Amino acid sequence: MKSAYRIGEVATRTGCSPESIRHYEKLGLLAPPQRGEQGYRRYNQAALERIGFIRHGRSLGLDLHSIQELLALSDNPDTDCTAADDIASRHLQHLEERITALQALADELRQVVHQCRGGKAANCRIIKTLYDHQPTCSKRGCGEMNA
Amino acid sequence: MKSAYRIGEVATRTGCSPESIRHYEKLGLLAPPQRGEQGYRRYNQAALERIGFIRHGRSLGLDLHSIQELLALSDNPDTDCTAADDIASRHLQHLEERITALQALADELRQVVHQCRGGKAANCRIIKTLYDHQPTCSKRGCGEMNA
DNA sequence: GCTTGACCCTGTAACGATTACAGGGTTTAG
């Protein structure tokens, strides 16, 4: 069990770029690691697993703040972990809303795609449709909400 | 048919914030409008419709660059509009891929949600799962890709 | 020895779209 990986090796093992690893450290998701003689960061197995945790969370679409909360729970094993369930549930609901919204967009797009093959822009149904003022939702911040 | 709206009135009519309108102007999606005596921007009906076009495009999830291309086609009515269809088709495909990916994430989350009610973090299935290294996709830039 | 390339370091800016300021001016209603 090797215990002194440099950042590049951690990157290839975790699929997380060195830049991101340093970023997580700056944000406090990772404790500043020990340094080798030349000032290089040296990571141990626990750090590797922590980075794997973060990447898995990110791949699920969790934001770094939520991941930080989950890591805090993990760091305090005696804590009540209802909060973890809250985070996951909230994110799942968020995802479901987002999927519904995207499906509505896709449906709307399907209605206009392939309607203007070979024509002139003046008669293009896509462009005409965009000028029609019935956006799916016209409220202020209601575009394609972020992931 | 009024033809001299100030930016705030345009904002309420189009559901687009004044900041965004000025932003679109800076990016070249909107031509710099005429100015009133006090230097205030004055918009006419055509500008309102153009902003509606942009908002509708955004609500469909198109990026401003694509919208700019569509506006360029609209500004040149004699152009072949195959490009419009390309943009819409590409975006639709993008949406469909994204929906599929999000559904996979939601499925994965559903498997862990509600598995740790009332327990201690040390035994939390959500946290345990995140430490398991089978992210849906562990490749470099493969998190929840942007909209 | 000396260069080339692959690492590592720090700090800063870019991406995209929007929002939020700071710091100022003008108008309007009380």
Next chain:
DNA sequence: CTAAACCCTGTAATCGTTACAGGGTCAAGC
């Protein structure tokens, strides 16, 4: 006369990641 509600410009923040610039260290190969 003053406070609120507008408008202006320019800059910085948001989020997570990537890409630089400008520098240091170390190995292999000439």
